[in-house]
Amino acid sequence: MPEISANLISIPFAGYLLGSIPFGVVLAKAFRGADVRKAGSGNIGATNVARVAGPVAGVLTLILDIAKGAPAVWLAARLANQSAMWMVIAGLAALVGHCFSVWLNFRGGKGVATGAGVFLALCPLAVLGSVIVFVLVVTFWRYVSLASISAAAAMPLLIYFLWAPHHAPPLVVSIGALLAAILIIYKHDSNIQRLVQGEEPKFSFSKKRAP
Numbered sequence: 001m002p003e004i005s006a007n008l009i010s011i012p013f014a015g016y017l018l019g020s021i022p023f024g025v026v027l028a029k030a031f032r033g034a035d036v037r038k039a040g041s042g043n044i045g046a047t048n049v050a051r052v053a054g055p056v057a058g059v060l061t062l063i064l065d066i067a068k069g070a071p072a073v074w075l076a077a078r079l080a081n082q083s084a085m086w087m088v089i090a091g092l093a094a095l096v097g098h099c100f101s102v103w104l105n106f107r108g109g110k111g112v113a114t115g116a117g118v119f120l121a122l123c124p125l126a127v128l129g130s131v132i133v134f135v136l137v138v139t140f141w142r143y144v145s146l147a148s149i150s151a152a153a154a155m156p157l158l159i160y161f162l163w164a165p166h167h168a169p170p171l172v173v174s175i176g177a178l179l180a181a182i183l184i185i186y187k188h189d190s191n192i193q194r195l196v197q198g199e200e201p202k203f204s205f206s207k208k209r210a211p
Helices: 006-019 023-032 044-054 054-079 084-099 112-122 125-139 144-162 173-187 187-197
Strands: none
Touching: 006 054, 006 084, 023 044, 023 054, 044 054, 054 084, 054 112, 084 112, 084 173, 112 125, 112 144, 112 173, 125 144, 144 173, 144 187, 173 187
């Protein structure tokens, strides 16, 4: 374990502040002059930004939210000599920052894109696997929220099996993936309730409401 220093202590704070940048709020305001928190589902993530401010704003939000997770991990890798523990700490801090942003009174998004960025830096193959899970669920059931929950739930297992040929990930990485999945699923609590009640809207390429 690397010696604790000022640089290492700064890692979770830097990760949190990076993750807390509310790109969805900024882009919705810039593109349509709208407060994305008061429109659509009220979420600051890419799906709602696209709904409120258009697809370009939504795609930019997705890219920038992913970009909050990966750099936090890469920075920790440089400062902590590739320490898996500090990389996981940085990634979780960025995820917490996105979900509970200091700039939004400790409210925020649901963490899917930022979590993808975190694990893109740690295990790209696992992220590819989670994307496949996401696409399959959306294709067959047409619920974006269910796809997000499924992808998050699958991530710990995907990381375990895809970390490296014939090698399991460090325990701290497995624990970090499990904590990230729990947080993302927790942030989807309202979606889960609507899914159970049959009230969650389905994804559709057309403007007509899905049956």
